[in-house]
Amino acid sequence: MSESGERPRRRDAILLLPDADAAxxxxxxxxxxxxxxxxxxxxLLANAWDAGSARLVESLGAPAVATTSAGLAWAQGHADGDRLPPERLLAAVAPIARTVRVPLSVDLESGYSDDPGAVAELVLRLxxxxxxxxxxxxxxxxxERLCAKIERIKRACAAAGTDVFVNARTDVYLLGLAPAGERVAATLARAAAYREAGADGLFVPGLSAEAEIGMIAAAAGLPLNLMLVPRLPELERLRALGVRRLSAGAALAKRVYxxxxxxxxxxxxxGRLPDGPAMDYAALNALFER
Structure with missing residues (x-):
């Protein structure tokens, strides 16, 4: 989780964004x-933190793999919270991308920079x-800071002839950025701004109340992503409410640690270990022999 800010968004920059057909x-x-x-x-995204965990998740039938920023940072010897140097991120993601064959999404926290151009360059390298x-x-x-970054990413991708799914995360719920009774409205206001800037999805960690999930899913205009938290409705209910993505976040990494x-x-x-479940060496090694 990171905390940062950015210059106000230029309204005329929106005119330079590619439309849906161009994307x-x-x-x-x-x-x-x-x-x-x-x-x-x-x-369902069972977030991984290195090539081994990503390949294992893929082998379980996951249709896509996503990283957890916290778990990946810890695996690289850094604290979470935008403290991972971008070059270390790239070095960590490269073997994951080489190892898995399903689509790969990477958590960039706030992009490891306040400069939209630097964030866009990092996304192009990824x-x-x-x-x-x-x-x-x-x-x-x-x-406005996140809007500026999304706009720059979309322009850079269009110019480079590529496309990246930008999942805009808002921490209205996770950080309590609005009073409890105003969080739906605050989240939807940010969703509208991020959608206009070019975001492809909306991630609202900390959101768990069924009624509020339904309101945000119906009005956000973007696929809604939630994070696994206590008291979250069951999967079938989430589907019925219109949720399109559920992330484990750092939960798996924390359990493993x-x-x-x-x-x-x-x-x-x-000097010994208790009896218990363990993956067979040959089966685990075979995951990487392809």
């Missing part, structure tokens, strides 16, 4: 597959690796 013309097969996964049903989607968040900063902490402590204390 489709520039769309790669992987990006088009990823877009299609948001049109009907509910896309697209060059085969990434077809990104998450980009507003954090505690003004929505929790398991590793327990096992590691046991080994360091007793």
């Amino acid at each position: 489709c013309m520039n769309s790669t097969p992987a990006t088009e597959r990823f877009r299609h996964l948001h049109r009907d049903g509910l896309l 697209a060059g690796l085969g990434v077809c989607g990104i998450n980009l968040e507003d954090g505690a900063g003004p929505p 929790g398991l590793l902490a327990g096992l590691g402590a046991r080994f360091l204390r007793e």
Whole structure:
């Protein structure tokens, strides 16, 4: 989760954005597959943090793979919160993109920069690796900052003849950026701005109340992405409400680290491990022999 801000959005920049037909013309097969996964049903993303976890998730039948910014940062020896150097991000994403064959989306936090041009350049470099989607968040900063970044990304992609699915994340709920009774309206206002700037999806982590989910899904004008949190409605209800994407976020990485902490402590204390489930070496190694 990051907190940053940006200069006000230039209204005339909107005129330079590609229209929907142009975006489709520039769309790669992987990006088009990823877009299609948001049109009907509910896309479940078990967020990975390195090539091994991404390949394992893919092998379980996942139609797409997405990274968790927190888990990926930890795996690279950095704290979450826009502290991962962009070059380290690129170095970490390259083996993931090489290893998996399903569409890959990468969480960019706030883009690791306040400069829209720098963020757009990073997105183009990721697209060059085969990434077809990104998450980009507003954090505690003004929505104009995220709008400027989305606009620049879309212009850069159009000029380069490529296309990336931009999932605009708003932290209205996660950070409590509006009073409880005003969060639906605040989220929809930001959704409208991000949609106008060129966003392809809307990510609202922290949103869990059924009635509010339904209102936002119906009025946002973008596929709604939620994050797995306590008290979230069941999958079938989420589908009926119009939710199109559910992300595990950092939950899987935290569970794995929790398991590793327990096992590691046991080994360091007793020099042995308890009996328990473990993947077979040959089966695990075979995942990467292709």
